[in-house]
Amino acid sequence: MRKIYLNLNIICVKVYFEFYIGLKGSNIMGMMTAKLNKNIKKLMAEKGVKSVAELSRRIGMPQPTLHRMLSGEVKSPRLKIIQKIADFFRVEANELLYKDLITSHISIENKTKAYERVEVNAIPFNFCKVPVLGTTQLGGGGYWNPKESSAGHDYGYIIWPTEDRDAFALRCQGESMMPRIQHGEFVVMEPNYKYKPGDEVLVQDDHGQVMVKTFLYQRDDVVHLLSINSNHPPIRLAVPTIEKIIYVAGIAKDSLYYRE
Secondary structure, eight states: OHHHHHHHHHHHHHHHHHHHHHHHHHHHHHHHHHHHHHHHHHHHHHHTOOOHHHHHHHHTOOHHHHHHHHTTOOSSOOHHHHHHHHHHHTSOHHHHHHSOTTTSSOSHHHHHHHHHTOOOOOOOOOEEEEEEEEEEOOEEEEEOOHHHHTSSOOOOEEEEEOSOTTOEEEEEOSSTTTTTSOTTOEEEEETTSOOOTTOEEEEEETTSEEEEEEEEEEETTEEEEEESSTTSOOEEEEGGGEEEEEEEEEEEOGGGEEOO
């Protein structure tokens, strides 16, 4: 009889303990869910999300599921859903669950301001009107006379960032420089820039013929050049036959071209 009574006490204690733990766990989950809902609503207000329907659409989540969670019907939402919401608002999942974002300093606004305070060493660009001094075929076989080009001819200009006051541009004609330079694009030159091996350069020989090549090196009064178009072999030019070599600063699209 005593043994039966003892067993009944153990059973009662066990039932009470399980009930207490379940009730306590339920309260904890309820408190966690309430905080989660408040945090989500605060973040919605900060980001200008006006409704649950809009939030569900923007995060790609079924509206009924999100509505049940925010209304408190779902006491233990899945972590996958919480993570999806956290990613959208750019916060951590544990912040949504455990932190009070209403009084906490962790918010979208504060994070945005923190990013805005980051300073970088900006490099200023001096955009200038670079004059276009003619049109020519730049892959070889083209001719260009700078004196004739600058004698009263208005070819327009290119907007280009440069510190070289003598910079100018030539419009490319033909397809000999493709795919590097398309027909109708502009090659911008900076005569005062010191070119080095590997740079693209404009080369003009003593007959006035011009071409754009890659400067390799100069040895024994011979300049070695690499063709940009792979269909053309490398070439060598004796220094006495070269009128000028000018550094190529870049290729400008037609959208950068203007006329007065």
